[in-house]
Amino acid sequence: MSTPERLIESTRELLWERGYVGTSPKAIQQHAGAGQGSMYHHFAGKPDLALAAIRRTAQEMRATADGVLGGTGSAYERIEAYLLRERDVLRGCPVGRLTMDPDVVASDELRAPVTETLDWLRDRIAGIVQEGQERGEFAATLDAQAIAATVVATVQGGYVLARASASPAAFDTGVRGLLALLFAATTPAP
Amino acid sequence: MSTPERLIESTRELLWERGYVGTSPKAIQQHAGAGQGSMYHHFAGKPDLALAAIRRTAQEMRATADGVLGGTGSAYERIEAYLLRERDVLRGCPVGRLTMDPDVVASDELRAPVTETLDWLRDRIAGIVQEGQERGEFAATLDAQAIAATVVATVQGGYVLARASASPAAFDTGVRGLLALLFAATTPAP
DNA sequence: GTCTATATACAGATAGAC
DNA sequence: GTCTATCTGTATATAGAC
Numbered sequence A, B: 001m002s003t004p005e006r007l008i009e010s011t012r013e014l015l016w017e018r019g020y021v022g023t024s025p026k027a028i029q030q031h032a033g034a035g036q037g038s039m040y041h042h043f044a045g046k047p048d049l050a051l052a053a054i055r056r057t058a059q060e061m062r063a064t065a066d067g068v069l070g071g072t073g074s075a076y077e078r079i080e081a082y083l084l085r086e087r088d089v090l091r092g093c094p095v096g097r098l099t100m101d102p103d104v105v106a107s108d109e110l111r112a113p114v115t116e117t118l119d120w121l122r123d124r125i126a127g128i129v130q131e132g133q134e135r136g137e138f139a140a141t142l143d144a145q146a147i148a149a150t151v152v153a154t155v156q157g158g159y160v161l162a163r164a165s166a167s168p169a170a171f172d173t174g175v176r177g178l179l180a181l182l183f184a185a186t187t188p189a190p
Numbered sequence C: 001g002t003c004t005a006t007a008t009a010c011a012g013a014t015a016g017a018c
Numbered sequence D: 001g002t003c004t005a006t007c008t009g010t011a012t013a014t015a016g017a018c
Helices: A003-018 A023-033 A038-044 A046-069 A075-084 A096-100 A102-108 A108-134 A143-166 A169-184 B003-018 B026-034 B035-042 B044-070 B077-086 B096-100 B102-106 B108-134 B144-165 B171-183
Strands: none
Touching: A003 A023, A003 A038, A003 A046, A023 A038, A023 A046, A023 B144, A038 B003, A038 B108, A046 A108, A075 A143, A075 A169, A096 A102, A096 A143, A096 B096, A096 B144, A102 A108, A108 A143, A108 B144, A143 A169, A143 B077, A143 B096, A143 B108, A143 B144, A143 B171, A169 B144, B003 B026, B003 B035, B003 B044, B003 B108, B026 B035, B026 B044, B035 B171, B044 B077, B044 B108, B077 B108, B077 B144, B077 B171, B096 B102, B096 B108, B096 B144, B102 B108
16 A cells, blocks of 8 residues: 555544544654655645545445445345444444534544435435335335435434443444334335 | 643644644643743543543533523433534534544543443433334334434534535434424324 | 643554655 | 655653752
8 A cells, every 4th residue: 555545544444443633643644654754745734644534434334324225125124234234333433523623623634534324314214215205115204304314313322322331232232222113114015 | 711621622622623732732832821831730641531521511511401401391302402402513512522632532531531432322212212102102113223323423413514515504404304203203192 | 639740552643755 | 756864843751950
């Protein structure tokens, strides 16, 4: 891997683990096996490098989610597949965790990929819920956008619960509760 | 307010806003209007002060939640009251945000109040769901612990969505979706 | 209890040699 | 492109005077 590549990948790792505020240029250089001068040759500074890392992480999360949500099956099944997909639960969401980073939230540029990704995810899920409603699978009275927001929030909050208890179980339990509620909102096939 | 009090309160504010990693002793001193020597006279250092602050914040959150959850009304209504209670949504949860702080999670002492508070909250809500089931208000097939985890996760994740979009609307939308699903899981009064 | 002085290390770069 | 030197400021304290 080229040096800029290693720097971006290292930054992604460290941002995920320690956040923007907790990640120093020095730590990035050491993780990437690159020198000081090398890093500043390829990137203008910490914010520039972080932007590249955040954009890539956001892009990757989007692709992963799209892959699962675009699968086959009923609306319920596709949302279920998304909720049950394999996750590194205790590491948290590499995109969502950035919303708790004051310096990321304070910067329009750094926050933009986070905003866009979570907005996209919500809309993507809302589309599936709506599809399910058109097919008579979900009750037509539901607000697709609201259900989608609940789904995304449960995932993001599930990470919080899991990290608080230092165990992935809490994430799974929250997801199980949501799936039970969602299933109860499906209408039996005619 | 006494100097130790001002130091604790300042630390609470800064932990809420910038997290543990992003909060320096110097910033605390300035916010509290206390000198360097003064702070180190009353507290052993940053972790000691943070522990006092986190404990108090956790205690306060518990008291607030208990006040709302212990109100009158049906199980659904009490959970609804908790979900709709006034919140400083864009600031996030002062307890939950600590789970994204690497230094807090790495310390058993600092993490303990976070773990305990979220565990307590989950159990408290599970008790209410179960009560609702015993009264025939909620379907008996639901897993009370799972529903409680979903409720807490939706709130914690709602903060993430709100901060990502820099607007409290996403929090409200997620809560609305959850309430719709919960309501659909109630059985009509006989 | 509070203040000032001092100390070591790290944060986040810039400059210029190679 | 990469390296080393250098720089200013901050992080997180400790020591001792008042």
